[in-house]
Amino acid sequence: MIKIDIDSCPENSSTLPLNNLSSFETWLSERPKWLQTAAADLLHKQTKPDDAALIALTDLCFKEAIKTHDAVFASIPTGSFNQPTVSTLMHIDKLDKVVGVNAISSDSKLVFGTSNLHVVYGNNGSGKSGYARLLKHACGSSMKQDLLPNVFSTTTINPSVEISITSAGVQKNLSWSLSMAPLNELRHVHIFDSHTAASYINAKNEACYEPRRMRFISTLIAICDRVAELLGNKKNILISAMPQMPTEFVATSVKEFINSLNHKTLSTAIDKACAMTTEESAERVRLELLMKQSDVAGKLKQLAQTKQRVTQLKTEFETLKNGLANEKFEQLISLRKDAKDKRKVATEDADKIFANASLTGVGQDSWKLMWEEARKYSNDLAYPEHHFPMIGNDSRCVLCQQELNEDAKLRLTGFESYVKGNLEASAKKAENLLKAAIDAFPSLIKKEDWNSKIEILNVDPSIAGAIFQAINAQYELIAGISEMGQLTAIDWSEFDQKVGIHEQQLIKEEATFIELQQADKRTVYEKQLNELKAREWLIQNRVAVEQEIVRKQEIKRFESAEALCKTNALTSKKNELTKEELSLGYQKRFYDELKYLGGERIPVSPTSVPEGKGKIKFELKLIGTNKPVSTNLILSEGETRIVSLAAFLADITGSGQPTPFVFDDPISSLDQDFEEKVVERLAELSKTRQVIVFTHRLSLLVLLDDAVQRIAKSAEAQDNPPIQMSLTGLHRMGKNVGIVGEIKLREKKLKSAIQHIHDHILPKLRKAYDNNEVENYEIQAKAACTDFRILTERCVETILLNDVVSRFRRSLQTMGKLGSLAKIQKSDCDLIDQMMTRYSCFEHSQPIEIPITIPSPEELTKDVKGMIDWITEFEKRT
Numbered sequence: 001m002i003k004i005d006i007d008s009c010p011e012n013s014s015t016l017p018l019n020n021l022s023s024f025e026t027w028l029s030e031r032p033k034w035l036q037t038a039a040a041d042l043l044h045k046q047t048k049p050d051d052a053a054l055i056a057l058t059d060l061c062f063k064e065a066i067k068t069h070d071a072v073f074a075s076i077p078t079g080s081f082n083q084p085t086v087s088t089l090m091h092i093d094k095l096d097k098v099v100g101v102n103a104i105s106s107d108s109k110l111v112f113g114t115s116n117l118h119v120v121y122g123n124n125g126s127g128k129s130g131y132a133r134l135l136k137h138a139c140g141s142s143m144k145q146d147l148l149p150n151v152f153s154t155t156t157i158n159p160s161v162e163i164s165i166t167s168a169g170v171q172k173n174l175s176w177s178l179s180m181a182p183l184n185e186l187r188h189v190h191i192f193d194s195h196t197a198a199s200y201i202n203a204k205n206e207a208c209y210e211p212r213r214m215r216f217i218s219t220l221i222a223i224c225d226r227v228a229e230l231l232g233n234k235k236n237i238l239i240s241a242m243p244q245m246p247t248e249f250v251a252t253s254v255k256e257f258i259n260s261l262n263h264k265t266l267s268t269a270i271d272k273a274c275a276m277t278t279e280e281s282a283e284r285v286r287l288e289l290l291m292k293q294s295d296v297a298g299k300l301k302q303l304a305q306t307k308q309r310v311t312q313l314k315t316e317f318e319t320l321k322n323g324l325a326n327e328k329f330e331q332l333i334s335l336r337k338d339a340k341d342k343r344k345v346a347t348e349d350a351d352k353i354f355a356n357a358s359l360t361g362v363g364q365d366s367w368k369l370m371w372e373e374a375r376k377y378s379n380d381l382a383y384p385e386h387h388f389p390m391i392g393n394d395s396r397c398v399l400c401q402q403e404l405n406e407d408a409k410l411r412l413t414g415f416e417s418y419v420k421g422n423l424e425a426s427a428k429k430a431e432n433l434l435k436a437a438i439d440a441f442p443s444l445i446k447k448e449d450w451n452s453k454i455e456i457l458n459v460d461p462s463i464a465g466a467i468f469q470a471i472n473a474q475y476e477l478i479a480g481i482s483e484m485g486q487l488t489a490i491d492w493s494e495f496d497q498k499v500g501i502h503e504q505q506l507i508k509e510e511a512t513f514i515e516l517q518q519a520d521k522r523t524v525y526e527k528q529l530n531e532l533k534a535r536e537w538l539i540q541n542r543v544a545v546e547q548e549i550v551r552k553q554e555i556k557r558f559e560s561a562e563a564l565c566k567t568n569a570l571t572s573k574k575n576e577l578t579k580e581e582l583s584l585g586y587q588k589r590f591y592d593e594l595k596y597l598g599g600e601r602i603p604v605s606p607t608s609v610p611e612g613k614g615k616i617k618f619e620l621k622l623i624g625t626n627k628p629v630s631t632n633l634i635l636s637e638g639e640t641r642i643v644s645l646a647a648f649l650a651d652i653t654g655s656g657q658p659t660p661f662v663f664d665d666p667i668s669s670l671d672q673d674f675e676e677k678v679v680e681r682l683a684e685l686s687k688t689r690q691v692i693v694f695t696h697r698l699s700l701l702v703l704l705d706d707a708v709q710r711i712a713k714s715a716e717a718q719d720n721p722p723i724q725m726s727l728t729g730l731h732r733m734g735k736n737v738g739i740v741g742e743i744k745l746r747e748k749k750l751k752s753a754i755q756h757i758h759d760h761i762l763p764k765l766r767k768a769y770d771n772n773e774v775e776n777y778e779i780q781a782k783a784a785c786t787d788f789r790i791l792t793e794r795c796v797e798t799i800l801l802n803d804v805v806s807r808f809r810r811s812l813q814t815m816g817k818l819g820s821l822a823k824i825q826k827s828d829c830d831l832i833d834q835m836m837t838r839y840s841c842f843e844h845s846q847p848i849e850i851p852i853t854i855p856s857p858e859e860l861t862k863d864v865k866g867m868i869d870w871i872t873e874f875e876k877r878t
Contacts, residue, residue, distance in 0.1 A: 257269075
């Protein structure tokens with residue numbers, strides 16, 4: 001079926017009540033504001049919005065959804081549906097420059113003239129259906145068939161045509177080719193052929209006709225669908241930038257969080273989901289290494305050894321820490337001060353004793369060392385049986401080996417007394433205590449030893465390095481520190497904390513590996529590890545998560561806009577109007593058309609079938625059957641044709657729009673009764689619109705001519721303008737079809753056909769005769785004589801019998817005709833008999849022995865002129 005747009009059908013002849021119109025406008029005012037704007041624009045322009053307008057409506061719908069303040073809306077003026085749509089008369093003038101269509105000769109032209117009823121006559125295979133199929137494609141018929149080029153040609157040409165139309169008194173030339181969309185100007189043209197007829201019986205068909213309000217809603221539904229599509233296209237380009245989450249994280253809370261992301265997700269929720277402490281990061285590393293461990297027993301043994309080594313190192317570092325404690329340095333400072341003070345006192349005393357010594361330095365450390373060695377030598381070797389110094393007879397100095405004089409003995413005795421005196425002993429004791437305190441400090445650790453131990457304890461190298469420098473600094477102070485202010489204390493707290501954490505980790509890891517030997521525990525640890533790894537993945541992709549939320553917020557805005565495009569309310573309203581304005585109206589029109597076409601006895605009824613979004617289709621079903629059965633299985637071919645034609649006319653005529661009709665062989669498979677009824681209907685339709693008929697039936701020409709004459713007499717009686725019928729002939733020459741030419745004389749109206757012989761054919765014969773073109777003259781003259789003989793025969797039924805009895809017509813036309821038979825005279829019969837006898841040799845086979853004599857131009861002219869004069873005279877008789 002042809003789809004009718006908003007401006008294609010006027011309002012029905014009946015006008016809806018004003019209160020209903022007001023109610024309809026009130027209902028429209030309750031629709032979304034953008035849709036009201038679309039409705040107002042639709043009413044103003046009386047055409048569907050183009051692509052630019054649809055984009056503007058899409059933006060307006062989006063603004064309404066997100067409640068911006070810069071949107072400008074329109075509303076429908078009050079009383080907009082109180083005015084009927086004005087019909088526009090459209091007429092197809094001609095098809096020109098037809099190329100690439102079936103076997104139709106290239107650059108063919110088919111002119112339909114100015115009359116409302118035009119018949120294109122031609123034998124089978126002359127190209128009629130090719131022209132009809134071309135029109136179906138150019139008009140956008142939903143029942144169009146494939147439009148093929150000449151399949152016998154070696155070159156393929158894209159089918160194309162130039163179509164001239166007159167619309168509202170304005171002539172337009174339209175170009176169309178198969179690669180183009182159907183022509184919008186021809187969307188009102190409706191074409192009926194065998195394919196269209198079959199569709200009414202074999203399938204459900206959407207009714208073309210829609211009253212104005214329903215048509216208006218249909219267009220709004222189409223706009224909603226298109227705007228929703230544009231919004232959907234914009235929404236669909238908002239592609240997620242979220243990376244694919246690894247499959248091992250599917251069962252984690254992070255996956256649940258990702259799945260829960262929506263336009264309402266807050267940044268605080270992201271912060272919470274991405275929170276991860278240092279301990280948790282370390283736990284992730286630990287568990288990851290744990291899961292990679294295959295030799296659990298070996299790992300436990302290794303952990304035991306590591307724990308033992310850590311305990312040992314802790315003891316060593318505890319000793320180092322205690323050995324370098326502040327108390328140790330305070331004790332060292334005190335001992336150093338005491339030794340210094342006592343040495344000072346002892347030195348002052350020695351200065352007094354050794355004041356008269358010949359040499360300097362007596363009593364100093366080097367001298368004391370020498371003195372102590374001298375005592376040891378005297379006691380061990382020189383004078384073991386005497387106390388040092390030996391100052392008896394014959395005693396000698398243990399240093400210089402000289403005999404001692406009295407002064408020397410006195411000096412030695414004085415020196416020994418000093419050395420063994422209380423002050424010196426006290427000073428020496430204090431110095432020994434100082435030395436012991438220094439020696440008690442822990443040994444200095446080498447850098448490489450320190451690093452290896454630190455590595456085992458898993459202490460941060462930066463912390464370990466700072467402590468190592470502080471230890472070295474303290475070791476440098478041991479030899480000379482004199483006050484606590486010189487000492488920088490070592491902060492072991494962070495070191496101890498790290499070592500403690502490491503020790504606890506080892507303990508925990510050992511316990512974990514012990515548990516890991518249990519199968520169910522491994523599953524628990526794997527789950528914990530996946531949870532921590534998933535959270536790290538989430539932290540790494542936080543920016544993508546934030547972008548995803550922004551995307552979902554934008555999608556939500558588009559979904560809100562799409563919600564404003566829902567057609568539920570429109571569909572419900574249209575369905576509400578369907579029963580009242582379409583369903584019942586279509587059925588009535590179908591029954592009226594079926595009765596008009598003489599098929600009221602056929603038990604068929606159109607049943608409405610709603611198909612959503614306000615669409616209604618009709619299925620032609622048999623009525624009164626005992627069981628469901630397909631209509632096309634019961635009806636005859638002729639009955640099927642009549643039912644289909646009734647359904648087609650019910651579809652189109654309900655609009656009241658004077659759209660052109662094209663019928664391709666409308667009386668195919670019909671008997672005489674149905675033929676006459678169809679012809680009457682075609683003639684009636686031509687009163688208000690252009691009707692183009694393609695046919696190969698001479699009977700249709702006769703019946704149409706009769707119908708036109710009857711309508712003409714009726715119009716004359718009512719003082720109305722009569723309808724006119726024009727005729728075009730199609731011919732085939734070899735492989736070329738669709739060639740436009742004159743209708744054969746025998747197929748024209750009688751008087752005009754005979755006149756055509758006189759005015760056009762006889763001059764050509766005279767020229768050939770005068771030029772001595774014997775062969776050409778004989779051929780043309782024989783053809784003219786044959787046509788003249790057939791036309792003379794037609795004078796019997798058309799002139800003498802006044803068309804009371806006619807071939808191709810079963811009925812007797814006696815009304816107003818029978819009385820004219822009284823005009824017949826014997827001379828009329830003699831004339832007809834004379835002409836029939838004279839020219840029958842050109843129509844019927846003759847004996848070879850009796851050659852046919854071709855009449856001269858003068859003889860033929862005399863006979864033709866005589867028949868014309870007789871017809872004129874006979875028609876004037878009373």
